[in-house]
Amino acid sequence: xxxxxxxxxxxxxxxxxxxxxxxxxxxxxxxxxxxxxxxxxxxxxxxxxxxxxxxxxxxxxxxxxxxxxxxxxxxxxxxxxxxxxxxxxxxxxxxxxxxxxxxxxxxxxxxxxxxxxxxxxxxxxxxxxxxxxxxxxxxxxxxxxxxxxxxxxxxxxxxxxxxxxxxxxxxxxxxxxxxxxxxxxxxxxxxxxxxxxxxxxxxxxxxxxxxxxxxxxxxxxxxxxxxxxxxxxxxxxxxxxxxxxxxxxxxxxxxxxxxxxxxxxxxxxxxxxxxxxxxxxxxxxxxxxxxxxxxxxxxxxxxxxxxxxxxxxxxxxxxxxxxxxxxxxxxxxxxxxxxxxxxxxxxxxxxxxxxxxxxxxxxxxxxxxxxxxxxxxxxxxxxxxxxxxxxxxxxxxxxxxxxxxxxxxxxxxxxxxxxxxxxxxxxxxxxxxxxxxxxxxxxxxxxxxxxxxxxxxxxxxxxxxxxxxxxxxxxxxxxxxxxxxxxxxxxxxxxxxxxxxxxxxxxxxxxxxxxxxxxxxxxxxxxxxxxxxxxx
Numbered sequence: 001x002x003x004x005x006x007x008x009x010x011x012x013x014x015x016x017x018x019x020x021x022x023x024x025x026x027x028x029x030x031x032x033x034x035x036x037x038x039x040x041x042x043x044x045x046x047x048x049x050x051x052x053x054x055x056x057x058x059x060x061x062x063x064x065x066x067x068x069x070x071x072x073x074x075x076x077x078x079x080x081x082x083x084x085x086x087x088x089x090x091x092x093x094x095x096x097x098x099x100x101x102x103x104x105x106x107x108x109x110x111x112x113x114x115x116x117x118x119x120x121x122x123x124x125x126x127x128x129x130x131x132x133x134x135x136x137x138x139x140x141x142x143x144x145x146x147x148x149x150x151x152x153x154x155x156x157x158x159x160x161x162x163x164x165x166x167x168x169x170x171x172x173x174x175x176x177x178x179x180x181x182x183x184x185x186x187x188x189x190x191x192x193x194x195x196x197x198x199x200x201x202x203x204x205x206x207x208x209x210x211x212x213x214x215x216x217x218x219x220x221x222x223x224x225x226x227x228x229x230x231x232x233x234x235x236x237x238x239x240x241x242x243x244x245x246x247x248x249x250x251x252x253x254x255x256x257x258x259x260x261x262x263x264x265x266x267x268x269x270x271x272x273x274x275x276x277x278x279x280x281x282x283x284x285x286x287x288x289x290x291x292x293x294x295x296x297x298x299x300x301x302x303x304x305x306x307x308x309x310x311x312x313x314x315x316x317x318x319x320x321x322x323x324x325x326x327x328x329x330x331x332x333x334x335x336x337x338x339x340x341x342x343x344x345x346x347x348x349x350x351x352x353x354x355x356x357x358x359x360x361x362x363x364x365x366x367x368x369x370x371x372x373x374x375x376x377x378x379x380x381x382x383x384x385x386x387x388x389x390x391x392x393x394x395x396x397x398x399x400x401x402x403x404x405x406x407x408x409x410x411x412x413x414x415x416x417x418x419x420x421x422x423x424x425x426x427x428x429x430x431x432x433x434x435x436x437x438x439x440x441x442x443x444x445x446x447x448x449x450x451x452x453x454x455x456x457x458x459x460x461x462x463x464x465x466x467x468x469x470x471x472x473x474x475x476x477x478x479x480x481x482x483x484x485x486x487x488x489x490x491x492x493x494x495x496x497x498x499x500x501x502x503x504x505x506x507x508x509x510x511x512x513x514x515x516x517x518x519x520x521x522x523x524x525x526x527x528x529x530x531x532x533x534x535x536x
Contacts, residue, residue: 044083044093051076052100053107054121059258060108061115066284068122070264075129094237098229101262165484167242173476174215176235178228178256179248181220184354185380188407188461189248192271193218195465196246198448203473210481214473217241221252223354228255236263243268243285243485246468250274250324251353261285266485269468271461273405273431274327282513285485287492289468289506289515290431293324294331296403297376299519300429301335303535304374304401312341314373318361318387320380321350328378328403351383358387362394374399381407385414388422401427408522408530409435409459416528423524427533430520432463433502434532440501441467470500471515 055072058064076097084090107113167174177196179189193216200214208214217239219231228249235241236259243266247256250272257276260267267286270277273293277286304310317332319325333343347368349361365372372395377384384406391398402411408428415423433439435446435458442458445466449456456462476483479491498506498515506515521533 040083041085041089041093044079045096047079048076048093048097048100051125052097053104054118054125055097055262056101056104056106057108057113057118058104058122059101059262060105061118062279062281062283063115064119064122066261066264068126069262072122072125073262098259101258105258165242166240168212168483171212172215173209173212174217174239174241175472176232176239176241176244177216177218177246178221178231178235178244178252179218179246180223181218183222183224184356184382185223185248185407187410188271188381189220189223191407191410191459191461192246192248192465194449194453194456195445195459195462195467196469198445198452198462199466199469199473201452202444202448209473209476212481216245221249223249223252225249225251225255228252229259232256232259236265242266245269245472246271246465248272250276250327251322253277254323257283257286264485266488268472271405271464272324272327273403274323275330276323276327278514281511284489287508287513287515289471290404290464291514291517291519292331293328293378293403293405294334295517296429296431296519297328297331297378298335298338299521299535300376300401300403300427301332302339303427303521303533304376304399305335305339306536307534308374308399310373310399312336312339313345313370315376316347316349316365316368316372316374317376317378318358319348319350319378320353320383322353324353324405325350325378328376332376351379351387356383356386358383358390361387362390365391366394371395372398374401377402377406379406381410381414384411385418385422388415388426389418392422399425399427401429403429404431404460404464407459407461409457409461412524412528412530415524420526420528423528424526426524428522428524428530429535430460430522431516431518432460432467433520434522434530435460435463436530439503441470442501444501467500467502471498471506474498474500 051072055069058069080090080093084093108115108118177193179192180186181189197216200216203209204213217235219234221227221231244260245268247253248271253270253272253274254276257267261283264285269287269289273290273296277288278292301315304315305312317329319329329348332346336343336346349364351358351361375391375398377387377400379387384402388400406428408430411428412423415426433442435442445463446458448466449458475488475492475495478495479488492508493510496507500506504516504518508515519535521535522530523533525531
């Protein structure tokens with residue numbers, strides 16, 4: 001295994017390392033054996049150990065143009081095809097590359113290398129591959145794409161139409177979705193899938209998208225990041241999906257997005273408001289429908305202070321202990337600063353992800369000297385319900401304010417099983433309009449549910465899946481019959497003022513990959529029905 005160099009050493013890494021990689025890369029891509037017969041796989045392993053960390057470090061730096069990195073990735077993918085004679089060897093080399101890429105990425109994210117060093121490594125490799133290596137002058141030079149200064153502006157070459165675009169045939173567009181079928185949030189995954197499928201079925205019945213039927217293929221990761229990569233690979237490598245739509249979760253997205261970006265694959269409308277899917281500038285292939293968790297919690301805190309007349313010190317945070325909880329907490333902190341309160345004074349209690357272990361959080365709140373008047377909750381359904389059940393007797397009259405990720409309909413059902421007093425007054429911010437409303441989109445969605453998922457009640461989670469799918473369908477239609485991922489991205493980035501009948505317009509841009517910033521307020525009544533609440 002090749003040791004990954006620390007920052008200073010990497011910055012002055014001898015050019016010979018890149019030259020070695022270039023010789024191996026050029027030889028294998030050209031189909032020339034660089035070792036004894038049967039040993040090219042071993043050489044490819046060595047190459048992965050040298051090239052993978054360079055790719056990973058570059059991917060961790062948003063200022064390094066993605067086409068430059070993708071050119072290297074594509075060359076190594078060709079190396080794998082040329083060097084490996086069996087599917088097992090190809091799988092092994094792909095897994096090794098993923099591991100080395102992760103090691104390189106961690107160099108930057110851990111601070112052991114800066115992006116200047118990563119850029120220099122990549123540039124060294126580019127120059128070495130583009131120029132015929134002196135020691136092997138008889139080898140053909142391998143061009144890896146435009147020069148550094150031009151890479152960000154030269155458009156990717158468009159692929160030919162159907163038959164050569166992954167996941168697209170003359171009759172079908174296949175999309176993948178990684179969701180939890182198992183684990184504590186499996187109901188949310190099921191509902192999200194129902195919404196996406198309802199939109200797809202409605203479009204297919206009307207003739208599809210430019211004559212192609214939409215097909216959804218799903219994989220289960222159980223809301224467990226350790227399983228997400230295998231689910232992503234299953235859909236990409238075995239199912240050959242064109243892209244991903246409405247993947248579920250924040251910590252899972254942190255695993256899924258690098259995989260999608262490395263393959264220049266669409267990652268559309270993930271069900272998360274975390275910052276991992278919201279970079280500035282945005283990742284080229286990542287598009288969001290929903291507002292961020294920070295926007296939701298910022299709106300809830302302002303509502304509690306401005307409309308419910310609470311002092312910021314009377315507001316605490318109950319959060320899942322992961323990226324999901326961190327993202328929502330950032331919005332609370334922003335709201336405190338905007339209101340003139342110190343964000344250092346915020347009390348946050350946590351629970352472990354994928355559990356309903358809330359007792360420690362309750363016990364910590366009991367020790368507070370300032371009475372708790374409101375809890376901003378960054379939790380999944382069952383954990384939120386358990387917390388409300390236990391906290392209501394300890395903190396009489398407290399306001400429970402949840403963000404949309406709690407899955408509003410499922411939370412209402414859980415609380416009504418406990419009794420109406422547990423449900424009444426519980427607030428949930430929503431990223432979609434009320435399912436009991438009469439906007440044209442909601443009525444269309446309910447008709448689609450009745451037709452394609454009979455007996456399934458209207459639900460905020462499935463409505464979000466329906467909206468996300470509807471936006472993508474509109475983008476695919478506008479991209480035309482002969483499209484690929486790059487052309488679809490360009491089309492999406494030029495979609496402004498999309499009116500789906502939500503009561504608010506949606507849109508994207510080159511610097512804006514989030515379609516909506518609208519947040520709706522709702523509160524449960526004693527019959528478990530959400531009523532509208534004006535948040536401002």
